[in-house]
Amino acid sequence: MREMIYNKMAIPISNLFKRKTESFKFKDKEFEELGLKLKKEVDKIFGKSISIRLVDTGSDNSPEIELVNLTTPYYDIERFGINFVASPRHADIILVTGPVALNMLEALKKTYEAAPSPKFVIALGDDACGTGIFKDSYAVVGSVEKVLPVDMKIPGNPPTPEDILKGMLGLMQKIKNKE
Amino acid sequence: MEKFIHELKKEFTKIKTIVNNPDEIYLISEENVFKLVEALKNKKFNLISMFAADNFDNSRGIDLFYVFDNEEYKEILIVKTHAKTSNISIFSLFPTAYLYEREIKDGFGVIFDSTCDTRRLFLHEIYPEKFHPLLKSFKNSKIPVKKKISESEEYVFREVKGEGIYQIPVGPVHAGIIAPGHFRFSVIGETIFNLEIRHFWKHRGVEKLSEGKTPEEGLLISESICGDESVANSLAYCNAIEKICKIRVPQRAVHLRVLFAEMERIYSLLGDLSGMIVDIAYPAGSSPFFIFREEIMRWNEAISKSRFYKGSLKIGGVSSDVSPIVLKELSDYLHKFTKEFTTNVNTILNSYFVSDRFETTGIVKKELIGPMNLSGPLARASGINNDVRVKHPYALYEKIVPSDRVMDKGDVLARFLIKADTIKDSARIIKEVINSIPSGNISSDYKITDGYSFSIVESSRGQNLHFVVIKNKKIDRYKIRTASFCNWYAIEPAVIGNIVPDFPLINKSMNLSYEGNDL
Structure with missing residues (x-):
């Protein structure tokens, strides 16, 4: 194994230039338009960028996979001013997935409390919105609404990257209307 | 496999066999199964799962299933027995059994003696005592949860003590876009000395x-x-x-x-x-x-x-x-x-x-x-x-x-x-x-x-x-x-x-x- 790697040991910088980036052409017109629209709103309302803290309270992990996808080269939503942050202390938005498992109840509340005001809550996915298949189980609260004040619901099993962006745009509208 | 079971029956005369599917053979024992499990272990069988079921064959009781796999045979072998008021833990034979036994204890209230770990597994502190969701007597519905968890009820982690050893708790909410879990490190300098994981934060029933x-x-x-x-x-x-x-x-x-x-x-x-x-x-x-x-x-x-x-x-x-x-x-x-x-x-x-x-x-x-x-x-x-x-x-x-x-x-x-x-x-x-x-x-x-x-x-x-x-x-x-x-x-x-x-x-x-x- 060692040999296989070190035989062809190369300088990493040159590897970077060797990669075929030019073969990667991706333009999803609808997604781009949505993103640019969202960016305008974010610029106006939040002063250029918003920070999101995710709390998974019992989803089946597919919403998380789509959220990770949003940060990958295909979608790259950071260019629209949207960041996922490591701490709720840095967050404008608490994004919650899952039907709020009882075991996660305390952690969800604490995460919400740790975020500075003004703060907004998004419920993402059918489970979080209270329409998923787990809502009647003994082990869950049933929906995020029952625990936190939800500002925007993004339903779907799971919502697609476009759905998530549309939901974010909806939240911006809602905040604007309030003001 | 037939030959093997024939041999086994000579030693354990009271067991019955049921061939449910060609690749699924049940050994039913009314006695304590520790010796039987030990015999299987000696024949290089490996425990791949263990669980319980309430009122399985309308016998109005809890049955325990021990599922085994062996490299030599294509079939899986399941030992089924009635859960008794006290059951001997098979943790000493198969180390993973302590997890299954904790799971069964939470779900059904079945007690295993001489096990190494009696903490709850998927029911965290918020769940009331003596609550066993998988019993048939419990109909799936919302339950009253504990409002406050006292210090004595908190989960106890394995602690490594010594000069210069400190603990790092991580989770359940992590830094990335990822699901919740808790990791408790005991560290010397930068080197990890011990890690204990605690899961089931996402338990949805x-x-x-x-x-x-x-x-x-x-x-x-x-x-x-x-x-x-x-x-x-x-x-x-x-x-x-x-x-x-x-x-x-x-x-x-x-x-x-x-x-x-x-x-x-x-x-x-x-x-x-x-x-x-x-x-x-x-x-x-x-x-x-x-x-x-x-x-x-x-x-x-x-x-x-x-x-x-x-x-x-x-x-x-x-x-x-x-x-x-x-x-x-x-x-x-x-x-x-x-x-x-x-x-x-x-x-x-x-x-x-x-x-x-x-x-x-x-x-x-x-x-x-x-x-x-x-x-x-x-x-x-x-x-x-x-x-x-x-x-x-x-x-x-x-x-x-x-x-x-x-x-x-x-x-x-x-x-x-x-x-x-x-x-x-x-x-x-x-x-x-x-x-x-x-x-x-x-x-x-x-x-x-x-x-x-x-x-x-x-x-x-x-x-x-x-x-x-x-x-x-x-x-x-x-x-x-x-x-x-x-x-x-x-x-x-x-x-x-x-x-x-x-x-x-x-x-x-x-x-x-x-x-x-x-x-």
């Missing part, structure tokens, strides 16, 4: 929820166990139902099922590879793999209308057909994909800082694979191939045999290479499936009958075991044991001696499922 549901409703639940294993789990579930009801699945549907399962394996493992590269702070290197994954997920949508194959399987077949043109295009794409993927893997491995971080990091010892029942790429990277597709072939895997490549180092690099290899092998399998797919129906009619059955499949993370009991045409018990349930505990010994910053990398190299474990 999957098993209880499925009780009383129709088999069709159960399918939706099986899909929602874990997002990136939805084909694996729903396939295992369908296999079990089809075995019970003796449903013949049309060949075209079998081919499509394998196609879905292998596509799922590819996108799931691509996520692992890109995650590992992100965790060594090399985002540019991970980009191609993220791009591949998105491309594969778009293919998922093109062939099944769902990026996660939700709703694509149904009992007796698949939900929708894939046109020959799409199949041809997919085959062409995979040809191109394999080439580009190989180039990108080689580029990554040519960087010395990658091997610096990957090599000798997080070694999982070969000796642990058997006793801890580790499976999937994790086991193959440590020198043991216990791939279910090879060991207990289902669907098409008898004809289209998966690669049997193993690596023996057991470090992060070995897991990276095995996963890359598995992706290429899955692409090959898909191409073979497309070449040999017959025309015909994609589903068959069926009638639900009562019965019970096991089913094992290989998910992207390893061996997933499902057990379904149908009574009065409704699900009476649905037990799921995903690969992650066992594989999670490999991380505890693997990180010892490594530095804390390598933990995320080791974690990602295994990429285990929180939701598949927590249920």
Whole structure:
């Protein structure tokens, strides 16, 4: 194994230039338009960028996979001013997935409390919105609404990257209307 | 196997045998099973699951099931016994049993004597005492939870004491876009001295929820166990139902099922590879793999209308057909994909800082694979191939045999290479499936009958075991044991001696499922 790697040991910088980036052409017109629209709103309302803290309270992990996808080269939503942050202390938005498992109840509340005001809550996915298949189980609260004040619901099993962006745009509208 | 059971019966005269399916043999014992389990252990049987069921054969009591596998035999062997007021723990024979026993204690209130750990498992502090959700006397409904948890009720972690040792608690809410889990490190300087994991934060009551549901409703639940294993789990579930009801699945549907399962394996493992590269702070290197994954997920949508194959399987077949043109295009794409993927893997491995971080990091010892029942790429990277597709072939895997490549180092690099290899092998399998797919129906009619059955499949993370009991045409018990349930505990010994910053990398190299474990 060692040999296989070190035989062809190369300088990493040159590897970077060797990669075929030019073969990667991706333009999803609808997604781009949505993103640019969202960016305008974010610029106006939040002063250029918003920070999101995710709390998974019992989803089946597919919403998380789509959220990770949003940060990958295909979608790259950071260019629209949207960041996922490591701490709720840095967050404008608490994004919650899952039907709020009882075991996660305390952690969800604490995460919400740790975020500075003004703060907004998004419920993402059918489970979080209270329409998923787990809502009647003994082990869950049933929906995020029952625990936190939800500002925007993004339903779907799971919502697609476009759905998530549309939901974010909806939240911006809602905040604007309030003001 | 027959000969073996004959021999066994000479020693244990009182046991009865039931052959439920040709590959599923039950040994029923009314006595304490410790000696029987010990005899099985001496014959190199390995405990792959253990669970309980309430009122299983209308005997108005709790039955315990010990599920065994042996390299020599194709069949799985299940020891079934009545739970007594006190049961002897088999923890001293099979170390993983302490997890199953804690699970059974939470779910059914069955007590095991002389075990090493009596803490609760999936019911955290918030749940009231003496609450056992899986008993039939409890009807699934909202329960009063504890408002305040006193200090004495808090979970006690193993603590390592000594000069200079300190603890780092991590979670349940982590820094990244990831599910919740708690990791408690005991550290000296930067070196990890001990790690204890605590899971089940996402416990949603999957098993209880499925009780009383129709088999069709159960399918939706099986899909929602874990997002990136939805084909694996729903396939295992369908296999079990089809075995019970003796449903013949049309060949075209079998081919499509394998196609879905292998596509799922590819996108799931691509996520692992890109995650590992992100965790060594090399985002540019991970980009191609993220791009591949998105491309594969778009293919998922093109062939099944769902990026996660939700709703694509149904009992007796698949939900929708894939046109020959799409199949041809997919085959062409995979040809191109394999080439580009190989180039990108080689580029990554040519960087010395990658091997610096990957090599000798997080070694999982070969000796642990058997006793801890580790499976999937994790086991193959440590020198043991216990791939279910090879060991207990289902669907098409008898004809289209998966690669049997193993690596023996057991470090992060070995897991990276095995996963890359598995992706290429899955692409090959898909191409073979497309070449040999017959025309015909994609589903068959069926009638639900009562019965019970096991089913094992290989998910992207390893061996997933499902057990379904149908009574009065409704699900009476649905037990799921995903690969992650066992594989999670490999991380505890693997990180010892490594530095804390390598933990995320080791974690990602295994990429285990929180939701598949927590249920």
